[in-house]
Amino acid sequence: MKGLAQGVAVVNVGLEGFARDLRAQNVPVIQVDWKPPAGGVPALIDRLAALQRSEVDEANAATVKRMMDSRPLWRDVERAIDAIPGLEPDTILHSGPPIAFEEMCDPQQRAVEGAAVFEGWVSGREELERKLKEKAILLRPNYSLGSVGAMCGVISPSMPVVVTENQPFGNRSWTTFNEGKGNVIWMGAYDRATIERLRWMRDVLGPTLKKALRFAGEGIDIFQIVAEGIQMGDEVHARSAACTLLLQRKLTPLLLQTDADKRTIQDVLGFLAGNNHSFLSLTLTACKVAADAAHGIPGSTVVTAMSRNGVDFAVRVGGAPDRWFVAPTAPMDEAIYYSGYTAADAAGDIGDSAIVETVGLGGLVIGAAPGISSFVGGSVAHARKAMVAMRAICVASNPKFSPSAMDFMPGPIGIDVRKVVRTGVAPIIDTGVLHKASGVGQIGTGIARAPIEAFRRALLAFPT
C-alpha cells in the first residue's frame, strides 16, 4: 500500500474553470483538448473498453520490439519471377487491396498497361483488356506475396527487384527500382521512353547492381542509412535525398570493383543519383520486412501494414492474421498541387508505401524533413505538432529515429488501432498525388490521412 502522492499536479479533462482555479492556487496543471472518444459511438467505446487490457499492451510492446529489432539488409537484385515465391509468369502485381482491372483508378490501369507492354504481352489497352478477360494475364496485390510497390506499385515478372532480408528474422521483401520523375509507370504514366527505361533497368541496372552487391558482404544495412538520413533532412517517404546520397557513397566503390565498364557504371550511378527517390525502394522493402516480422502476435492491436490502391485503403493488424480491413481510400484534399491542378483532378490515395508510416517513418517523423513542413501547415512547429499527434496514436517511440530538427524527439512507432479509433486521429501518410484521368502522372504532393473507417472495422472485428 502506498500513501498519497507527494505533490499535486493536475491533468484537467473538461471544464477549463477548474484549471484556472488550480493555477490560482499555484498548482501545475495541463488542460487536455478533450472530445468524446471514438466519435461517441457506444459500440466502439464498449469494444475499446474490452481491449483496454494489459495483455493487449504486452502484445503490442512485443510487436513494436520486433519492428525495432529488425535489421533489413539489401542483399541482392533479381528478376521478380526468380525472387518472389508464388509469382506466376503471367501475373502482374499491384499496390493496395485486391481489385479488378475495371475497378482500378485510371493511373493504376495505365501502369498495368505499361507493364504488360514492357513484358511484350500486349500492344495496348484493347489487347490488355481481352487478355485479362481470358485470364491470360492475372492481377494480384503485392501484399499477397510479400512484395511492396510505391504508388501504382506495379511489378511484372521480368522487372528487376531489390531483394531485402531481415537479418535477425530471415524474412524477405521485394520491390522495383524507382524510375524517377516524368512519364513513369509508378506514377501511372508511360510512353516509349518509359518502356525503354524499364528495359535498360532490366538489362543493365539490375545485373550491374547485382554484381556490385557481391562485394557488399552481408549486404547494405538500410535502417543504418535511414537513421543517418533522418538527421539530414529526410523523413524517407517524401524526402530521401540524403539517404540516396549516402547510398551512392556505399555503392560507388562496390560498382568500381565489378567488371562493369566505365560507361555502365556512369549510367548506373547517374540514374540513381539523378533521382532523389532512388533510396525509397530500399526503404519500402526494409519497412515491409520489419512489419512482416512483427505481424501475427496474438492480441496485438498494432497496425502491421497499410496499403492503398487509389480506390480502397486496407489495414492489417498484428493480432488479426490473414485479415485486411478495407474502407474507401482517403481523398487528397490536403495536398499541395502543381499549378493548374486541384483536389478535383486527383485520384485517391494510392500505394503500398504507407508501410513506411507503419514502421514509424515518413509522416510519423515528418519533422525530420523541415523542407516539407508545408504538408502540415508550413512551420517546424506545425511539424512538431503533427509528430506529437502521431505519438498519441502509437504505442512506443523509437530512439533510433530521432530527428535533430525536432530536438531529437524520438519518432513514434507502432500505430495502435485502439488509439486511432479512440482519438479519431488518423495516421499521416506522406505521398504523391496522381491525376485521376489524364495520364499526366503526378500532379501534387502532400499528406493523406488514413481513413478512420478502416480502423473502426478492424476494431469491431478484432478478437477480444
Added chain:
Amino acid sequence: MLQVTVKRNQYQDSVRLMAISREAGSLPGVKKVLALLGTESNKHVVGSLGLVDRDVEQATPNDLLVCVEASDPAAAGVALERVDALLRKDSGAGVGEIGNPASVEEASSRLAGASLALFSVPGPFAKLDVVAALEQGLDVMLFSDNVSIEDERFLKTLAASKGLLLMGPDCGTAIIHGVALAFANVVRRGDIGVVGASGTGIQEVTCLVERMGGGISHAIGVGGRDLKKRVGGIMMSLAIQKLALDPMTRRLVIVSKPGDPEVVRRVLEEAAATRLEVVACFLGGAEAAPKVPGVGIVDSLEGAALAVMGREEAEHGGREEAVSSGRAFPPSRRYLRGLYSGGTLCYEALLLAEGRLAVESNIAPRKDLCIPHPARGRAHCCVDLGDDEFTVGRPHPMIDSTLRKERIVEDVRDPSVRVILLDVVLGYGASANPAGDIVDALAEGRAGLADDGPMVIAHVCGTEGDPQVLGLQEAKLREAGVRVFPSNAAAVRAALTALEAA
C-alpha cells in the same frame, strides 16, 4: 500579362515553392504564380508558357524562376513582392510552442510530476480516459455524473489494484495537500482527514472544522454509492488506508449516507484498526449504523465537526438560535421554504426537521413527503435545486444562481411563507458572489411588499481564505437583513424555532 523573373542563387525546397506559388497566386488580379527552380524540366515548363529568354536559358537548378500571370503590371508587382515576402517569412511559432495535448497520456507525459487527473466530461464517455489516466499512474477525480454503477465498480477495482484513488463519481470535492480540487474550500491545514461520499457534506465539515480552529490534512470524496453493496466501499477503504499512512493525519472523519450494513461494518472496522481517531457521520442512519468499538457515530455534519474537534455542543454562535424575529408574523405566514444549492445540506435540514415539522422535498428521506419536480411545495418545503432534474442543460446552482433567484423572488412574495432558509456555498468552483445574487433577489422580491416579506435565514459554508471571502459574503447578507448562522444545522434549528413560535 505574363512575365518571368530569375533570382540567382535562391535554391528553395520545391514543396515550399509550391506552397508559396499557391499563396501568391491567390492575390487579386493575379491568375497564376509559378515559382520553380531552374532545372531542365522546369525550364521546359516555363518554355511551354512562351517565356524563355536568355536569363531563363542560363538558369541553373540553384536559381529561382518566378513566373507571374496577372491582369496588369501593378498586380504582377504585388505578386512578386509577395513571393519575396513569403521566401523571407519566418514560419512563425517556435519549435517548442505546441497547443494543449489531445490525450491524457500526452498530457501526463508533458506535465512534470503529474499526480492526478480531474474529469468533468460526460460520464458515459469518461471511462476510457479514466482508465488511461489510471494506466499512467494518476489518481483520478471523476466529477462527471451519469457514470453507471457497473463502470464505477470496474474503475474503482482497477484503481484499487494499482493503489490509486478514484474519487467520485458525482462528487466534486477534494482537498489534497491543501489544494482545493473542483468544488472545495481553502481551509487551514491540520491533522484531520476527511473521507466523504458527498461534495457539500465534505465542504461543510471542513469549513466547520476551520471555524472551530482545527485544520484539514486531506479530504477525499469517494462518491455517493461507494458504500453500496455493488461498489463495496472500495474507495472508502483505500482512502482510509492512505490517510492512515499520511504523517500529517491523526484524526479521521467519515461522512456518508447509510450504506450496506456489511460494507459499512467492514469499513468502520478497518478505520478502527488504524492509528487514527475516528468519527463517522451517517446522515439519517446513525442509530442503525453498526457499533464498532473506537468509532464515534454522529448523525449530522455539525455533529461530525464537533465530535472530531472534541467539543460537546455547538458553543459557536449557539445563542443566535434563539431567534427573536423582532417582529410578529401573522398566523397566515406559517411555512418554511428552504432553497438549497447543496444537496447534502438540504438533506441535513430535512433530517433535523424530522419529528418537529413535516417538510416536503424532492429529496425527502420519507417517501410520503417526496414531491415531484419542480418541487413547489404548498406547505413546508425544502428543495435541493442542484438535483439532477434541475441541472439538465443548466448549470448547477452553486455555479449559476439564476434559478435560485427566481425561486427566492417567488417565495419572498408568497404571503404564506414565514421563513426562507438558504445555504451559500463558497470556495473554488462556486460562483464569484453568491451572497450578492441572493441580496439582489431579495430586493427584487421585497419591492412593493408592505411587510418586507418572510424572515430569511442563511448559512455561509466557506472560509476567510476562499476566493469570495467568508466575512465579506456574510456581511452582504446581514446588510440585507438576512440572519446568518455559522453552521447549516444552526440555521435549520433557528428556522424551526421561528416556525414553532406562535
